[in-house]
Amino acid sequence: MKVLPEEPGWPRSVALAAVAVVCAVLAALTDGPVRYLAGAALCLYLPGRLAVLAMFVDHASPDRYLRAVLIGPLSLVATAAAGLAVAALGRGFRPVPVCATLLAQCLLLAAVSIGRRYRDSPGAPGFWRPGVRPRWSWLAALPAVALTGVLVWQVAEAARYRSxxxxxxxxxxxxxxxxxxxxxxxxxxxxxxxxxxxxxxxxxxxxxxxxxxxxxxxxxxxxxxxxxxxxxxxxxxxxxxx
Known part of the structure; x- marks a missing residue:
C-alpha cells in the first residue's frame, strides 16, 4: 500500500465541523433543493470525511484513493447509526432530531481528529504522546463489517414485515x-x-x-x-x- 504524508492538521477538521453545522441548520430549517443538498452532504460525505481524518493521522495513513473510497461507506454507517439512535429514542424521523444526531456525530469525530493530532504533535505534553504508534489500516474493514450488520438487521426486519x-x-x-x-x-x-x-x-x-x-x-x-x-x-x- 502506498503511504503518503499524514492528513492536513486540525484546521481541516474545524472547517468540516463548521460546514456540518451549516448543513444541519439548512437541512433542519429550510425546504426544497437547499434542504436536499445540505442533507446529502450531512449524510453521505461529512461523517465519512471526518471519520477518515480521525482514523488516519500518522505514517500508516493509506493513499488518497483508499481514503476517498472509505468516505462513502463510513458515511452510510454513520447515517444508519444515527437512524437507529433516533428510532431508539422515539423522536420520529423528522428533520430536526435526525440533523441534530448527525451533527453530534460530526462534531464528535472532529473532536477525536483534533485530539489525536494534538497528541501526536511535537509540542504536546509527554503524557499525550504514545510510545508506540499503532497501525490503523485494519480499521478499513470496519465499514464492511458494519454495513453487513445493518444488512442482516434489515433482512431480518423484512422477513418479519407484514403488509x-x-x-x-x-x-x-x-x-x-x-x-x-x-x-x-x-x-x-x-x-x-x-x-x-x-x-x-x-x-x-x-x-x-x-x-x-x-x-x-x-x-x-x-x-x-x-x-x-x-x-x-x-x-x-x-x-x-x-
Whole structure:
C-alpha cells in the first residue's frame, strides 16, 4: 500500500465541523433543493470525511484513493447509526432530531481528529504522546463489517414485515347455523354482529377479540344476513348472506 504524508492538521477538521453545522441548520430549517443538498452532504460525505481524518493521522495513513473510497461507506454507517439512535429514542424521523444526531456525530469525530493530532504533535505534553504508534489500516474493514450488520438487521426486519393488507377480520360460515369471526388484526378489536331477516334486526351480539382470537356465533341456518361492525363504526365491515 502506498503511504503518503499524514492528513492536513486540525484546521481541516474545524472547517468540516463548521460546514456540518451549516448543513444541519439548512437541512433542519429550510425546504426544497437547499434542504436536499445540505442533507446529502450531512449524510453521505461529512461523517465519512471526518471519520477518515480521525482514523488516519500518522505514517500508516493509506493513499488518497483508499481514503476517498472509505468516505462513502463510513458515511452510510454513520447515517444508519444515527437512524437507529433516533428510532431508539422515539423522536420520529423528522428533520430536526435526525440533523441534530448527525451533527453530534460530526462534531464528535472532529473532536477525536483534533485530539489525536494534538497528541501526536511535537509540542504536546509527554503524557499525550504514545510510545508506540499503532497501525490503523485494519480499521478499513470496519465499514464492511458494519454495513453487513445493518444488512442482516434489515433482512431480518423484512422477513418479519407484514403488509397492511395482511391484517383483517375474517367472517365466514363455519357449520350450518354458525358463523366464525377471527381477528387477524394487529391489536384487539371490539365487534358488533347483527343478524337480519327480512330487513329487520333479529339478534345483536357484541364481543371483543384479541389478535388471532376466534368467536363462534349461532345464527339461523338459512335466509339470514349477517353484518359485522368493528370498533363502533356505523358502516358494516363485513357482511354474509346465508
Amino acid at each position: 397492511p393488507e395482511s391484517y383483517y377480520t375474517e367472517l365466514a360460515a363455519a357449520d350450518p347455523g354458525t358463523v366464525r369471526v377471527r381477528n387477524r388484526e394487529r391489536t384487539a378489536q371490539d365487534y358488533r354482529l347483527e343478524v337480519r331477516q327480512d330487513g329487520r334486526v333479529t339478534e345483536t351480539t357484541e364481543f371483543r377479540l384479541e389478535p388471532d382470537g376466534v368467536r363462534l356465533v349461532p345464527v339461523p341456518p338459512e335466509g339470514a344476513e349477517v353484518r359485522l361492525y368493528r370498533n363502533g363504526e356505523t358502516a358494516p365491515y363485513r357482511h354474509l348472506r346465508l
